[in-house]
Amino acid sequence: MSRMTLSLNQRAAILSVVILLVGLLVWEAAIPAQKAAENLTEYERLMGLGSERAGVPPPSDVIAKAWEQLSNPFYDAGPNDKGIGIQIGYSIYRVLTGYVMAALIAIPLGFLIGMSPIAYRALNPYIQVLRPISPLAWMPLALFIIQDSEASAIFVIFICSIWPMLLNTAFGVAGVREDWVNVARTHELGHFRTAFTVILPAAAPTIITGMRISIGIAWLVIVAAEMLVGGTGIGYYVWNEWNNLDLTSVIFSILMIGVVGMMLDAAFGWLQRAVAYAE
Amino acid sequence: MSKPFLSIERMTQQFPDGQGGTLTVFEHASFGIEKGEFVCILGHSGCGKSTIMNILAGLAEPTSGVVKMDGYEVSGPSLDRGVVFQNYSLLPWLSALRNVTFGVKARYPDWPRAKVEAHAREYLAMVGLEGDVVHRKPSQLSGGMRQRVSIARAFANHPKLLLLDEPFGALDALTRGTIQEELLKIWGGTEQTVFMITHDIDEAILLADRILLMTNGPQARVAESVEINIPRPRERTTIVEDANYYAIRNHTVQFLGRRSKELAGRPAEGLDQSPATVRFENGHAVAAPARAEPESPRRLRAVNE
Ligand SMILES: Nc1ncnc2c1ncn2[C@@H]1O[C@H](COP(=O)(O)OP(=O)(O)OP(=O)(O)O)[C@@H](O)[C@H]1O
Numbered sequence: 058m059s060r061m062t063l064s065l066n067q068r069a070a071i072l073s074v075v076i077l078l079v080g081l082l083v084w085e086a087a088i089p090a091q092k093a094a095e096n097l098t099e100y101e102r103l104m105g106l107g108s109e110r111a112g113v114p115p116p117s118d119v120i121a122k123a124w125e126q127l128s129n130p131f132y133d134a135g136p137n138d139k140g141i142g143i144q145i146g147y148s149i150y151r152v153l154t155g156y157v158m159a160a161l162i163a164i165p166l167g168f169l170i171g172m173s174p175i176a177y178r179a180l181n182p183y184i185q186v187l188r189p190i191s192p193l194a195w196m197p198l199a200l201f202i203i204q205d206s207e208a209s210a211i212f213v214i215f216i217c218s219i220w221p222m223l224l225n226t227a228f229g230v231a232g233v234r235e236d237w238v239n240v241a242r243t244h245e246l247g248h249f250r251t252a253f254t255v256i257l258p259a260a261a262p263t264i265i266t267g268m269r270i271s272i273g274i275a276w277l278v279i280v281a282a283e284m285l286v287g288g289t290g291i292g293y294y295v296w297n298e299w300n301n302l303d304l305t306s307v308i309f310s311i312l313m314i315g316v317v318g319m320m321l322d323a324a325f326g327w328l329q330r331a332v333a334y335a336e
Numbered sequence: 337m338s339k340p341f342l343s344i345e346r347m348t349q350q351f352p353d354g355q356g357g358t359l360t361v362f363e364h365a366s367f368g369i370e371k372g373e374f375v376c377i378l379g380h381s382g383c384g385k386s387t388i389m390n391i392l393a394g395l396a397e398p399t400s401g402v403v404k405m406d407g408y409e410v411s412g413p414s415l416d417r418g419v420v421f422q423n424y425s426l427l428p429w430l431s432a433l434r435n436v437t438f439g440v441k442a443r444y445p446d447w448p449r450a451k452v453e454a455h456a457r458e459y460l461a462m463v464g465l466e467g468d469v470v471h472r473k474p475s476q477l478s479g480g481m482r483q484r485v486s487i488a489r490a491f492a493n494h495p496k497l498l499l500l501d502e503p504f505g506a507l508d509a510l511t512r513g514t515i516q517e518e519l520l521k522i523w524g525g526t527e528q529t530v531f532m533i534t535h536d537i538d539e540a541i542l543l544a545d546r547i548l549l550m551t552n553g554p555q556a557r558v559a560e561s562v563e564i565n566i567p568r569p570r571e572r573t574t575i576v577e578d579a580n581y582y583a584i585r586n587h588t589v590q591f592l593g594r595r596s597k598e599l600a601g602r603p604a605e606g607l608d609q610s611p612a613t614v615r616f617e618n619g620h621a622v623a624a625p626a627r628a629e630p631e632s633p634r635r636l637r638a639v640n641e
């Protein structure tokens with residue numbers, strides 16, 4: 058009877074937990090079968106066959122690793138041994154630096170493009186050519202010109218997060234209802250006050266959507282960029298642990314990348330709801 | 337004779353017609369509106385009423401001709417000309433109260449916050465919006481409430497001229513009646529001049545001092561100016577007893593039903609197209625002295641009853 062009265066959310070939560078438990082159990086159960094495969098012939102051992110499969114850790118190991126790492130996330134024992142918190146901190150710092158610089162350029166420029174058909178037509182060809190370029194394709198050029206791996210990673214974040222923000226701002230600003238602009242005009246508001254009190258709030262939902270897409274892309278790209286430039290960051294950490302053949306850490310850090318990405322997205326989702334309005 | 341408060345002089349509006357030619361909406365239209373007057377304009381859809389209003393508001397420029405208010409040429413929008421748009425045009429991300437303070441702040445930038453808010457609340461109360469409703473967003477208000485917020489926003493700014501584009505078009509008859517009364521009450525207490533577009537003859541007779549009648553477009557004309565000399569205060573139930581009520585109503589219905597079509601599409605004769613004045617006394621049309629139309633040739637016309 059009580060099961061019948063559970064809300065949709067409660068039932069979904071129960072289902073989620075069940076899926077998680079079943080998944081973990083199947084994973085855990087699959088490992089002994091693998092261990093059995095450790096009784097390999099000398100020949101197979103010599104050829105390195107099965108070594109990868111033998112390395113896949115059971116979830117219990119990953120959970121133990123997570124506990125160990127998360128209980129002391131900020132330790133620093135030299136260049137190749139830093140806590141997960143420090144690594145993620147480096148990545149977030151790079152993402153936010155590149156992202157904020159992109160926003161500072163994309164939003165004003167998007168305003169201009171959205172408000173002026175001339176600017177739109179003049180800049181559109183460049184945007185159309187630059188936008189489809191994979192951000193990592195910029196990396197060699199950035200490394201050559203900037204001569205600094207840290208700044209190059211930030212540049213790659215900058216270049217990948219600028220487009221969605223630019224296009225969405227321009228689109229949102231161009232789409233502001235003529236009536237609302239007329240309200241500003243009949244109240245003799247100047248250009249700046251019109252931009253801030255009418256156009257910005259009217260276009261805010263579209264702009265924030267662009268910013269949310271951008272932060273998602275930036276978080277995807279930083280992992281790849283850090284694998285390339287090395288040194289610090291969660292991307293480097295994954296790569297480093299792979300080189301150490303520590304798959305437990307690899308799996309744990311993959312999960313952490315997902316969790317941080319989800320939190321960044323949730324923050325912008327919250328912002329999106331805050332500026333949303335119903336017509 | 338002195339010039340009227342608002343004068344429209346030889347105003348012509350043309351648009352490209354989409355096939356390479358030009359569409360003349362109206363040509364050399366000339367008419368005036370006195371200070372404190374309440375004028376309604378009636379005409380079939382597409383004849384150019386909104387176009388005239390946008391020009392009066394300064395949101396659009398006529399192809400030729402001038403609009404003068406208080407002797408000064410109108411160029412661009414101004415806080416002296418308040419507009420109530422047909423679709424309310426409230427800013428949906430602001431509450432009803434903030435929509436009104438938005439206007440008050442623009443009009444009185446020096447006022448402290450508290451004064452701005454008190455002023456806004458006063459005008460919202462005048463249209464019957466008090467208490468918690470003022471904190472609701474437009475999407476949480478009914479159509480009639482939104483319209484009232486829009487009227488409060490316009491009146492709170494004390495514009496010299498108030499322009500209303502079919503403000504009650506989307507409302508049900510009951511709400512419309514209430515808001516019409518509220519509008520009359522607020523207008524009665526001020527020196528404001530009102531120019532209002534409507535499709536509703538009864539509404540025009542209830543509210544206006546004068547009805548401008550437009551012929552059908554293209555090349556529409558403001559053909560007649562019908563005086564509504566029914567004494568105020570007026571009430572829906574008692575105006576029908578006035579001797580002139582049915583004469584005015586019949587005349588207007590006749591015009592919109594038949595003559596607006598017959599008179600349509602005639603190119604401008606002469607430089608001015610001033611409306612002929614139509615007045616009724618004891619239920620009969622009488623020759624009315626021409627109004628102080630800007631430089632108008634005094635044209636009078638016998639009117640069918
Ligand atoms: N920007 C424009 N470009 C081209 N034609 C236009 C434009 N604005 C209005 N028109 C034309 O001018 C004429 C008058 O339009 P307007 O909106 O003033 O009519 P209206 O009298 O307000 O009609 P309604 O009662 O339906 O609101 C119409 O034929 C319309 O097609």
Ligand SMILES: [Mg+2]
Pocket residue numbers: 385386387
């Ligand atoms: Mg119209």
